[in-house]
Amino acid sequence: MANAFDFVMTEHAAWLPTDDGWQRVFVSPDGGRWLATVQGGTFKLDALRNEMTTPAHDVFTLSNNVADKAPELATALRGLGSVLRFRNADLWDAISMAIIRQVIRAGQSKKLYRAFCEAYGERITLPNGGTYALFPTPETVLSLSSEQFSSIGMAFKRRPLMAAAEAYREQGAKWRELAPDTLIAELQTVPRIGPWTAHAAVADWSNDWSLYPYADLAVRTWAKRAAPSHDWPNDEPTFGQTWRALAGEHLCSLTLLTLAWGSQHGDIG
Template identity: 30%
Template sequence: MELTPERCYDAFIAHDARFDGRVFVGVRSTGIYCRPVCKVRTPRRHMCDFFPSAAAAEAAGFRPCLRCRPELAPGLSAMDASATLAHAAASLIEAHLAEPLTVTILAARVGVSTRHLHRLFLERFGVAPAGYLRTRRLLLAKRLLTDTRLPVTEVALAVGFGSARALQSAFARHYRLTPSALRARPVRALEAGTLDFELAWRPPYDHVRLLAFLAGRTIDGVEQVEAGEYRRTVRVGEATGYLAVSPGPTALRVRVSASLARVVPAVLAGVRRLFDLDADPLAVGEALGALGRDRPGLRLPGAFDGMEMTVRAVLGQQVTIKAARTLAGRFAAVFGTPIDTPWPAVRTVFPSAAEIAELSVDAIASRGVIARRAQAIISLAGEVAAGRLTLSPGAPVDATVARLQAVPGIGPWTAHYVAMRALAWPDAFPEGDYGVRAALGMCTAAEARRQAEAWRPWRAYAVMHLWTRLGEENPS
């Protein structure tokens, strides 16, 4: 859908949540920019400027609205092939705000020149990569200052400013605020020792089906779905802890252990990936047509930890989902690390790639895993630990799929399944998948591929619809 100024203004008047995060409205009379869902008195059309990102609005001199809080808007998913690299770099920014990122580092990670990345960001987000990075850091800092009682110094370090003084200077320069000005309101705490956040989505959002998908594939000890709440242990770098996610009317409620405060950007980015919060149902629905009509809010489950999800996928090759859960839970119990959480059934941190790479084939095989799969898991972990393979959004898809298939024991199905979930690649398509072919009338892989051409660039969403359709037609 083309976002003309007239259409953007209509969405602003209607407070249309479908446009939340896709467009931001700068009001010239106040110098403030808002989300389309903002309930402030609507300004006249000639007083409004429209921007494709919060960063573009800030680059034009607008400051974020303290009422609708642009930092709470949903993110963006790739809407066409030309935007893919820009979104890959944006995903890296979201997950690594605390690190010393530069445009050169981002360009190298997505495999393009700095000049090309600069051009792609201007086309997609209306601002250069450096400006986008600065705005994401400022907005997350604003959120942490508003919603938590973390010390200003910890907030500064968590979002990559390096010091409280640097954060204060940036706030004064860009927002004309001091950090303390955002702490006038009391912060709601769910329990001692936790941080509480909300992550918005664009409607419609089928949380029930997504949670059911995750519930069927949880790793015992690491994850749990209980009473509509998703729980898991977390490892980000050297930090470990836990989180819980439950649905609200327009957003997910995320509770994070205070032990993860320094890595909050990576944790929230992981939740967004896992629950596919940045999807654009309008764009997906237009491409899928009749296939997606009955389930317009169906999402593509991602992966909080790409290595963990890939191990689970390898263990699940040619066995039932139940058997794969048993193997994955056994693997985590033996090779993972115990930690304390509020839940007796969630007490194990899945082993890191470096830890898995040090295991022997015999050690894994002794837990009921076929030796060939055990070797594949160790080989994959070694590639990830060495930095030769990245199993997260932002990795070059074709090269990653090829590298995965170069590992003995990893075939096209596993590689494309990993691309769907760990890389969050919306056009991944495991054409030989039995469920896909069965939902299409037991056609051949070639015929499945031919039919799927109409669903580009959202074929991975088509796969989810086909799997869901098959499951609902054959619930046993």
């Protein structure tokens, strides 16, 4: 089948490097397990269990209006071509990843996420005989001692993850039925989940990147690196206003594509 995209985004810590690409196990809402493998601009899906619902994905392309307002940025982003990104169907994982990303750099958050999976997550046997560790369930997180968190450098994430696990165990089913905007508000009722965390989690889960905190350090950094000659504001509020004006009706695709460009050029917290 010919690809309708040029690049697969693998920025989430659940994507693990292989000898020739990336792999990730997705858990679908109906309990299905799918192994996604990516090599360059192609991907393959293998059903591991309950193959009813395949992982959802969306393809993003750059709108023409960006080239008129920021030609240097448009040139950089068009170098990606069309970008495919899988949605994170596991809302609990999306919330947890956003919590782990709080305050620290993206590279460090990936190390912590993967170490937590390896230590306490369910292990999935892969077709090649290897294994893959999922993120621990809310029940597992609630059962862990402070020493178990500390043993892998996660002591400072214990309280927010446990608060989120308790809330998700009670309200997760309801949350998964909410509209993204409503879900963002609901998540912020959980202790230690603020606007950035709620917006980042829901963007990961829904693939609506107009909901991402698009004036954060990652977007500001990659925009400036992709288009260093453009007159970018230095402060977050003014950058946000500039970004919205630049994107127009295409805030979702511009934000996602900028983060995708950045995923090829390093990690920013």
